[in-house]
Amino acid sequence: MPTTPRPLHKTLLLLMVFCSALAFLAKGYHDERAALHFRDFKQPYASARCLLHHCNPYDENDTRAEFLRAGGADTDAEVFRPYSALYPPFSFALLTPVAALPYRDAHLVWFWTIGILFSAAALLVAELCASLGSGVLTAPLLAVFTLSSTILLMLGQISGPVIALLVIGFWCLLRERLAWVAILAFTIALVLKPHDSALLVCYLPFAGAKWRKAFLATAVLTAAVVAGGTFWCSHQPASAHWLADLSLNLKGNAGSGGANDPARGSVSAPYMANLQPLIAAEDSSKRIYNPLAEAATLLLLGAWALPAWRMHNTFEKHLLAIASMACIMVLPIYHRQYDTRILLLVFPAVALLLAWRRARWGVPGLVLLAIATIVTSHTFLTRLTVKKDLAIEGAGGLKTLLLYRPIPEIELLLAVFLIAAFHAVYRAGLAPEAA
Numbered sequence: 001m002p003t004t005p006r007p008l009h010k011t012l013l014l015l016m017v018f019c020s021a022l023a024f025l026a027k028g029y030h031d032e033r034a035a036l037h038f039r040d041f042k043q044p045y046a047s048a049r050c051l052l053h054h055c056n057p058y059d060e061n062d063t064r065a066e067f068l069r070a071g072g073a074d075t076d077a078e079v080f081r082p083y084s085a086l087y088p089p090f091s092f093a094l095l096t097p098v099a100a101l102p103y104r105d106a107h108l109v110w111f112w113t114i115g116i117l118f119s120a121a122a123l124l125v126a127e128l129c130a131s132l133g134s135g136v137l138t139a140p141l142l143a144v145f146t147l148s149s150t151i152l153l154m155l156g157q158i159s160g161p162v163i164a165l166l167v168i169g170f171w172c173l174l175r176e177r178l179a180w181v182a183i184l185a186f187t188i189a190l191v192l193k194p195h196d197s198a199l200l201v202c203y204l205p206f207a208g209a210k211w212r213k214a215f216l217a218t219a220v221l222t223a224a225v226v227a228g229g230t231f232w233c234s235h236q237p238a239s240a241h242w243l244a245d246l247s248l249n250l251k252g253n254a255g256s257g258g259a260n261d262p263a264r265g266s267v268s269a270p271y272m273a274n275l276q277p278l279i280a281a282e283d284s285s286k287r288i289y290n291p292l293a294e295a296a297t298l299l300l301l302g303a304w305a306l307p308a309w310r311m312h313n314t315f316e317k318h319l320l321a322i323a324s325m326a327c328i329m330v331l332p333i334y335h336r337q338y339d340t341r342i343l344l345l346v347f348p349a350v351a352l353l354l355a356w357r358r359a360r361w362g363v364p365g366l367v368l369l370a371i372a373t374i375v376t377s378h379t380f381l382t383r384l385t386v387k388k389d390l391a392i393e394g395a396g397g398l399k400t401l402l403l404y405r406p407i408p409e410i411e412l413l414l415a416v417f418l419i420a421a422f423h424a425v426y427r428a429g430l431a432p433e434a435a
Contacts, residue, residue: 010127013135017126020143021119028115028153041110041156042067042079048092048099056238057092058085058245072103083252087158087193089242090229094191107156114152117164118341122146124171125344128319134354134362141370142347148377149341157338162193166200167344170322173207174315179214186218191225196339199329203321206305208313260334262289264400265393270385273335273376273407281400296412297332303419304328307426316352320422323349327415330408337407340376343369346414353421361421368414375406 032038046067047057055062064080092099098106122142129138152160169185172178189197204215233239253260262269262276269277275293283289304324311317326345329335350369354362374380384404385392392404401409 010130010135013130013139014123014126016139017122017143017146020146021122024119024122024146024150025115025153027147028150029111031150032111032154032156036151036154037076038107038111038154038156039076039079040158041107042072042076042103043084044087044092044095044158045099045103045106045110046070046072046080047085047087048095051089051092051233051236051239052096052100054236054238056245057089057233058239058242058249060084062238067103070103070106083249085249086246086253088230088246089233089239090226091158091192093229093232094188094225110156111153114156114160114164117161117168118149118152119146121164121167121171121344124167125347128171128174128348129351132348132351132355134351137354137362137366138347138351141366141373142344145343145347145373148373148379151338151378152341154378155338158192159196159338159341162189162196163339163341163344165189166197166342170200170318170345173204173211173214174318176210179210183214183217183221186214187221187225190218190222191229195333196329196335196342200322200325200342200345203308203325206308206321207318211313264395264397267385267389267392270392270404270406271337271381273330273337273340273411274333275331275408275412276334277405278401278408278412281405282397294332297328300328300331300415300419304422307422311426316356316425319349319352320418320425324415324418324422327411327418330411331415337376337378337381340372340407340411343372343376343414346372346418349418349421356425361424365417365421368410368417372410372414375410381406 043060043063046063049066049070050057050062053066055066057063060080060082063085064074067080068074098109101109122145126135126139126142129135129142151157152163165185166189169182169189172182172185186197186201190201201215201218204211204218233242239245260268260272262272262274262280264281266277269280275296276289279289279292304321307317308321323346326342329342330339346369350362350365353365356362384406392400395404
């Protein structure tokens with residue numbers, strides 16, 4: 001299916017993405033100081049410090065006090081607002097090596113952790129695209145996508161290293177190299193942000209004996225870390241009731257007027273990537289939009305599972321299955337714009353479709369991916385929403401759908417398209433895998 005690229009051609013494409021990664025680091029360094037100021041890192045950092053110093057990681061007063069003791073500046077009221085501690089205790093436990101540092105040092109370590117890992121992930125994706133012979137079409141878009149991902153650095157988002165580690169893990173398995181790196185990468189991703197990684201890691205049992213072994217090793221290692229982190233949190237007096245506190249925070253954060261409220265008129269909903277904002281534009285009842293979002297996701301998973309289960313375990317199958325799942329992953333439960341950087345995993349699948357049937361599948365896939373690159377960028381969303389709170393709050397259902405819900409719309413379109421392409425490749429003559 002793919003063609004063999006010339007070495008010089010491949011080198012130039014990798015160089016293009018490498019330069020984009022350098023620009024991503026430089027722009028992210030500038031933008032983080034100009035706006036947002038690592039906002040999303042401060043609360044989990046302070047919560048992890050609370051685990052170390054025996055205060056409650058789910059109480060915003062305790063976490064704020066711990067942040068100030070670590071040398072942080074109390075300049076952003078949004079950081080320690082009520083219901084803001086939303087990570088499970090084992091995530092905090094894994095962050096404790098960084099949280100043990102004073103805030104200034106932790107900020108520096110975490111910034112470069114995100115920057116280096118995400119840049120490496122972009123380069124590995126570029127290598128896959130170039131090896132398929134379609135890098136000349138996908139690499140420029142990948143370079144733009146990488147440069148437009150500075151929101152990860154501006155916020156210090158935990159999603160940054162999680163997404164990068166998922167990409168690195170899948171590259172190792174696809175290239176049949178360093179399986180232990182893949183296992184470690186998947187484990188860290190699952191522990192830090194399980195709702196960003198669990199569905200993707202669950203593809204491994206569909207992918208043959210070697211990938212199943214990696215899945216089992218990942219599951220055992222993840223279970224050990226989760227059990228240890230949960231035990232640690234549960235056996236400290238200040239955090240022994242962590243489950244009730246976390247549940248309260250999750251409900252409060254997603255409640256009416258909360259940061260994660262998907263209802264029509266919510267000024268934060270345009271930044272959400274899950275399906276609930278699409279449905280809530282017409283009906284703001286949780287009893288409606290949550291079951292419908294979950295049902296739609298189950299239908300997509302059912303359509304995805306047929307070729308994932310029956311196709312031979314080829315390189316092409318893996319690319320399409322992973323890309324489809326990357327789009328499905330954000331749909332059923334709360335995700336935001338920064339989580340869409342998992343679309344890195346879609347680029348190799350589009351490169352494959354360009355090499356296979358460019359006109360029928362490759363070009364439409366490239367167009368959809370280009371639209372996704374634009375509408376999921378922080379720059380686009382800021383221009384869409386800045387100084388428009390009253391317009392968003394007063395918009396009707398149709399206007400809300402057409403104008404203020406761009407991310408779940410393109411994610412859903414990409415998911416449907418990639419599943420259809422997956423089925424097309426399956427029907428093209430790849431026989432069911434032998435038992």
